[in-house]
Amino acid sequence: MNSNEIRQKFLDFFKSKEHLIVPSAPMVVKGDPTLMFTNAGMNQFKEIFLGHKPAKASRISDSQKCLRVSGKHNDLDEVGHDTYHHTMFEMLGNWSFGDYFKKEAIAFAWELLVDVYGIDKSRLYFSVFEGDKSDKLELDKEAYDYWKAYVPESQILMGSKKDNFWEMGDQGPCGPCSEIHIDIRSEEDRKKVPGIDLVNKDHPQVIEIWNLVFIEFNRKANGSLEPLPNKHIDTGMGFERLCMVLQGKQSNYETDVFQPMIQQIAKMAQLSYGENEEKDIAMRVISDHIRAIAFSIADGQLPSNNKAGYVIRRILRRAVRYGYTFLGFDKAFMFELVETLVKQMGDTYPELVKQQKLITNVIKQEEESFLRTLSTGLNLLNRIISRLQEKGYKTVNGKEAFELYDTFGFPFDLTDLILREKGMSVSKREFDEEMAKQKARSRSDAAQESSDWVILIDDNKEEFIGYTHLQTDVKITRYRKQTIKGKDQYQLVFNLTPFYAESGGQVGDTGYITDGKEKISILDTKKENSLIVHFCKQLPKNLDAEFTAVVDKERRQAITNNHTATHLMHKALREVLGMHV
Structure with missing residues (x-):
C-alpha cells in the first residue's frame, strides 16, 4: 500500500464504525494562549473535553497535521538522526465524546491493525497503566483484561504514570492510556532478545505506533483528581x-512519504542518497523541515522574530545550514522543493496548492536573507579564530558563540563544526549558561499561575450582545484567580456581555460593572477558547448580585474607527502586494 492508500483505509475504517470524518485543523493555532502549534490530534477538540462547547458528533475521526519543535513535545534534535522523529507529522486519530469507551476503543484498534492492515499480531505489545499511589489509582485492570482477550499476557506490560497516564496540562481532563508498540526487527534479532524487553527503551525498531487515551478524570489546581461526568476516548x-x-x-525516511523529496534533494546536490551518513542526515533533515515550513506558511504563519514566527524561522535556518554545510548549497535552494511537496501532498491538503506561490516566495526570501547572515557570521567567527590563534588559544568563549547565535542567527552546531575543522573548540557549557540566562528571563516575564474556575451558575453559553448594546444587566457565572509575576488579578465570566473580547486585530473593551454599592473596573477583555473573560484587580464583595455592565463608549468608538481604517488599508495592500499580506 502507498501512503495515500494507508491514510484512506484508516479513515474508511472509522467511517464504517459510524465516525464523522473531519478535516485537519490548521497546524498554526490561533486563539489559544497555551499553544503555538497543533502538537496532537486532540487539540482541535480541547474545548469539547473542557466542557466549553458540544461536539459535532459523538464519534469523530481524522488525520491531523502536527508540529513538535518546542516545549514539552520537542523532537527537533532527533530529526534526521534517527529513523522515526519529525517536526511536522500526521496523526491519525479517533475520538468518542461520551459514547464508547475502553472495550470498543481496544476492539477497533485490534481489528484495524490485525484484520484490516494485516499486521502480525505476534509483533505487537500493549502497555497498560500500572496505577499510582500518589493519585490513589489502581492498575487499569479493565484495559488489561480487554487486551488479554486478544493476546497472551506475555505481550502485555505495565506502564508507569510517566508513560501511561495522559494529561492535557497541569490542570484539566486526563486519564490512563494504553500504548501499542510494534517490533519490526528481523526474526534472528527477535530470537536473541524478546521485543517486550525493548518497549520504551528508545530502540529504533521497537516503537510505539498508537496511543489509546481513556479520559475519565479532571486534574484540579490543587493536584487532586475528580471523575468526569462523561468519559471520552482520544x-x-x-x-x-x-x-x-x-x-x-x-526507517520512516525510506517510505514513499519522504523518498520523493529526498531523491529530489539528492538530484539537486548531484549526490546519491545512502552513500554518506552526514550527507544522508542533511537530506533527511531538509526533507522533514520543508514540510513543517510549507504547511506553517500555508496556515498563515510567516517566519519572524517572535513566538511562532521565530520557531518557523529557526526550522528554516536549520535546514539551510544543513544544505550549506553538508550538501554544498551556497545559494537559495529550498524554495525549489515546494513544487515536489505540492505534487506529493496537494491532493490531501489543498491549502498547499492554493498557497504554493506564497510559500515559494517566502521561503526564497528567507533563504537569501539567512545566507547573507550566514556569510556575516562566518566572517565574524573567522576574526575570532584569528585573534585566538595569535594568542595561542584553542577554545572560543561560549559567550561569543552565543552572541553570534543571538545577534546573527548563527547556529551553535555550525560554530562548533567550523572550529573542530580548525583543531579548535567552543565552550558548550558557557554557551548553555548564556542560553539558560535568556530562557530564565523569558520564563520570568511569562510566569503565570491560574486557579480552578469557581462555578456560580452552570451556564456554558455566554452571549455577546456588544454590537447593539454597550450596557446591560449581567450575572457572574464563574470566576478564578490568576497570578502573573507575583501580582494577583481576577477573571470573570458573565451570562451575557457587552464587552468585546480581543480578536480579529481589535483590542478588548474596558469599562466597569456595578451592583449599586460598589464599582469594579474591567481592565481588559479576552477570549479563552470559547469563553469571554473579563479582567479585574478585585472581586466584587457580593458575587451573587446582579450587576450593570458598562463599556467605555468613547474608547470603543475610537478603537472601532481605527480598526475599520486598518481593514481598508489591509484591503488596499492586498490588492497591490498580494493575498499573503
Whole structure:
C-alpha cells in the first residue's frame, strides 16, 4: 500500500464504525494562549473535553497535521538522526465524546491493525497503566483484561504514570492510556532478545505506533483528581510510522512519504542518497523541515522574530545550514522543493496548492536573507579564530558563540563544526549558561499561575450582545484567580456581555460593572477558547448580585474607527502586494 492508500483505509475504517470524518485543523493555532502549534490530534477538540462547547458528533475521526519543535513535545534534535522523529507529522486519530469507551476503543484498534492492515499480531505489545499511589489509582485492570482477550499476557506490560497516564496540562481532563508498540526487527534479532524487553527503551525498531487515551478524570489546581461526568476516548497513531511498518521499511525516511523529496534533494546536490551518513542526515533533515515550513506558511504563519514566527524561522535556518554545510548549497535552494511537496501532498491538503506561490516566495526570501547572515557570521567567527590563534588559544568563549547565535542567527552546531575543522573548540557549557540566562528571563516575564474556575451558575453559553448594546444587566457565572509575576488579578465570566473580547486585530473593551454599592473596573477583555473573560484587580464583595455592565463608549468608538481604517488599508495592500499580506 502507498501512503495515500494507508491514510484512506484508516479513515474508511472509522467511517464504517459510524465516525464523522473531519478535516485537519490548521497546524498554526490561533486563539489559544497555551499553544503555538497543533502538537496532537486532540487539540482541535480541547474545548469539547473542557466542557466549553458540544461536539459535532459523538464519534469523530481524522488525520491531523502536527508540529513538535518546542516545549514539552520537542523532537527537533532527533530529526534526521534517527529513523522515526519529525517536526511536522500526521496523526491519525479517533475520538468518542461520551459514547464508547475502553472495550470498543481496544476492539477497533485490534481489528484495524490485525484484520484490516494485516499486521502480525505476534509483533505487537500493549502497555497498560500500572496505577499510582500518589493519585490513589489502581492498575487499569479493565484495559488489561480487554487486551488479554486478544493476546497472551506475555505481550502485555505495565506502564508507569510517566508513560501511561495522559494529561492535557497541569490542570484539566486526563486519564490512563494504553500504548501499542510494534517490533519490526528481523526474526534472528527477535530470537536473541524478546521485543517486550525493548518497549520504551528508545530502540529504533521497537516503537510505539498508537496511543489509546481513556479520559475519565479532571486534574484540579490543587493536584487532586475528580471523575468526569462523561468519559471520552482520544487516540493518536503516527502516520509516518504506520507507513514504515506496512511498507516493510526500517526507517520512516525510506517510505514513499519522504523518498520523493529526498531523491529530489539528492538530484539537486548531484549526490546519491545512502552513500554518506552526514550527507544522508542533511537530506533527511531538509526533507522533514520543508514540510513543517510549507504547511506553517500555508496556515498563515510567516517566519519572524517572535513566538511562532521565530520557531518557523529557526526550522528554516536549520535546514539551510544543513544544505550549506553538508550538501554544498551556497545559494537559495529550498524554495525549489515546494513544487515536489505540492505534487506529493496537494491532493490531501489543498491549502498547499492554493498557497504554493506564497510559500515559494517566502521561503526564497528567507533563504537569501539567512545566507547573507550566514556569510556575516562566518566572517565574524573567522576574526575570532584569528585573534585566538595569535594568542595561542584553542577554545572560543561560549559567550561569543552565543552572541553570534543571538545577534546573527548563527547556529551553535555550525560554530562548533567550523572550529573542530580548525583543531579548535567552543565552550558548550558557557554557551548553555548564556542560553539558560535568556530562557530564565523569558520564563520570568511569562510566569503565570491560574486557579480552578469557581462555578456560580452552570451556564456554558455566554452571549455577546456588544454590537447593539454597550450596557446591560449581567450575572457572574464563574470566576478564578490568576497570578502573573507575583501580582494577583481576577477573571470573570458573565451570562451575557457587552464587552468585546480581543480578536480579529481589535483590542478588548474596558469599562466597569456595578451592583449599586460598589464599582469594579474591567481592565481588559479576552477570549479563552470559547469563553469571554473579563479582567479585574478585585472581586466584587457580593458575587451573587446582579450587576450593570458598562463599556467605555468613547474608547470603543475610537478603537472601532481605527480598526475599520486598518481593514481598508489591509484591503488596499492586498490588492497591490498580494493575498499573503
